[in-house]
Amino acid sequence: MTNELQPVRGTRDLIGEDQRRHHHVVETARRVAAGYGFDEWTTPIFETTAVFARTLGETSDVVTKEMYTFQDRGGDSVTLRPEGTAGVCRALVSNGLTQSLPQKVFYAGPMFRYERPQKGRYRQFHQIGIELIGPSEPLADAEVIACGWHIIDALGIAASTVLEVNTLGDRESRQAYRDALIGYFTARKDRLSEDSLMRLDRNPLRILDSKDAGDRAIVAEAPTIAAYLTPEAAAFYDTLRRHLDRFGVPFRENPRIVRGLDYYGHTAFEFVTDALGAQGTVMGGGRYDGLVAEMGGPHTPAVGWAAGIERLAMLLHEAPSVPGTVAVVPVNEQAEPAAIDALQQLRRAGIRAEMAYRGNMRRRMERANRIGARAAVILGPDDIAQGVAQVKDLVSGTQEPVSLDALADRLK
RNA sequence: GCGGGCGUAGCUCAGAUGGUAGAGCGCCAGGUUGUGGUCUUGGAUGCCGUGGGUUCGAGUCCCAUCGCUCGCCCCA
Incomplete structure (x- = not known):
């Protein structure tokens, strides 16, 4: 790359x-x-x-x-x-x-x-x-x-x-406390880390959250602001x-x-x-x-x-899950127009629905599985002639015909 | 700015003592022209981070460089 x-x-x-x-x-x-x-x-x-x-x-x-x-x-x-x-x-x-x-x-x-x-x-x-x-x-x-x-x-x-x-x-409390800290750390400057010696000059309060083990021992005994409030x-x-x-x-x-x-x-x-x-x-x-x-x-x-x-x-303990989707699967190219109608019916009803752009039925079923679809809406010539689609639950594997105009209700 | 670790396939990684690059997963295709997951057969894939050096020969050794990563510093 x-x-x-x-x-x-x-x-x-x-x-x-x-x-x-x-x-x-x-x-x-x-x-x-x-x-x-x-x-x-x-x-x-x-x-x-x-x-x-x-x-x-x-x-x-x-x-x-x-x-x-x-x-x-x-x-x-x-x-x-x-x-x-x-x-x-x-x-x-x-x-x-x-x-x-x-x-x-x-x-x-x-x-x-x-x-x-x-x-x-x-x-x-x-x-x-x-x-x-x-x-x-x-x-x-x-x-x-x-x-x-x-x-x-x-x-x-x-x-x-x-x-x-x-x-x-x-402001008054902070000034008094700051002065007290400078006095405390200055009296112990020979034991402070190199980094904290710099801090003493530039930003003494930062010594309080030093990661150096030696500093932490000194900090543990340092005055707190309570007495200066x-x-x-x-x-x-x-x-x-x-x-x-x-x-x-x-x-x-x-x-x-x-x-x-x-x-x-x-x-x-x-x-x-x-x-x-x-x-x-x-x-x-x-x-x-x-x-x-x-x-x-x-x-x-x-x-x-x-x-x-x-x-x-x-x-976050686990990633938010992907939303469940419905895969519309035309059995062959002739079934695509009816599949598009079903697809848009579902989407208008607020149901997430997708259809693969190519491939035979088997490919499209594989694809439906891969994207984690919860259901497949299968449309072939026989189904269309009868005004139904086969709705397959991809979790349980059960399948049943559903009237084309009832798809959205069935898959809500 | 400083220090440690690491750079090999899309991903995770293996490659003793230098001998011409592998696995798993994933991907593509077949077994299956109206049914996914499981199974099975086959396939593709690499400037081995980059540049230089040593060597008959470098993923492997040396130098440099870039990048990633963890930490220091800093933290509004």
Whole structure:
């Protein structure tokens, strides 16, 4: 196979079972989110680069190294969206919807990140997500999490995931905690891994989720944010946990969940699994009260999550089955016109029906079997003369004549 | 950007010490011109990832390169 015919690194085709799994995840999420009152938005898959760069910090690694950024023919810098939230917030502001809160948004679609592919990690991947924009009450956070849990449960994978919840506190809490962590890790810098020494400089909170065994021992003794929460932040977190219990959502507290950017505060959560190798997070989210303002809109509280469709699809225990079809089988070429009539009668009645394009009867029966048809409608000259078709149940093997105008009713 | 593993038929894979490429599944056709699944007979299929080197001779050894994969880093 030549290079040119290979898919670009980190992209892949969704065909057959892959596509069915993908589709099932999206449809399930769409249905459950609709039940919580979320409306679907479709925003462009590329935006002006500033939409992402501004919210991510102009010089961070993710902006400089991991975004698909291009100049278009007019010379403008555009970027394939690396995540969904920024575009939704831009659309909120562009459409003047900051005056019509709350907004409850569901989205699904492709995202793009220039990363080294590995298990559960692609350059073009797909996410579903919801954003609840407007409310600042922890009830909103609880509802958003409940919706996510509900989707995971509806997909039948609740047993293989765990919901972990944490609070990042308010700005004051975060600053105090950050200072405390820097003090703690600096006092132990001779025992930190090389990677974590870098983190101490650039992003000390990330030491908390280091994979290095030595680091983890140090992290286990590190202070948690609980002692540094302001009374307001502590009350917010208490209320959230109480609501989660009320919503019936099982969770575990994990004080090591962190977020890298300043606009995050209070709630942070992840649904994690150990079934996907190094990519343990299946759904992640939290409260981002500062984001809309950073994009140039009015201060607008918001909370949401995003989930990787590929990762959810991999967790599905079995692939959604192919829909049963009815195979129409003309015995010979002379029977084809009558077969076409039967075919269209079934389709108009909403029954999935197919007819092979060539081959003798035997071939067409083999084909019917291969595509997993549930029944065959067999039409030969004798049948047509009598105004019937032979309807054969391909599972049981039983066959009986059915009046031509009763086919759809019989095969419903 | 860094490290491990792997590239042989459509798919999964076998090919000791170098001797001119195989199996299973799938596919096509016959046994069966109005009946699928099971059975049976026959058939097609390969730039052995690519380029170079060593050799009388390379799928096999050496070098390079590309790709896939798992992990590190990063994770909005």
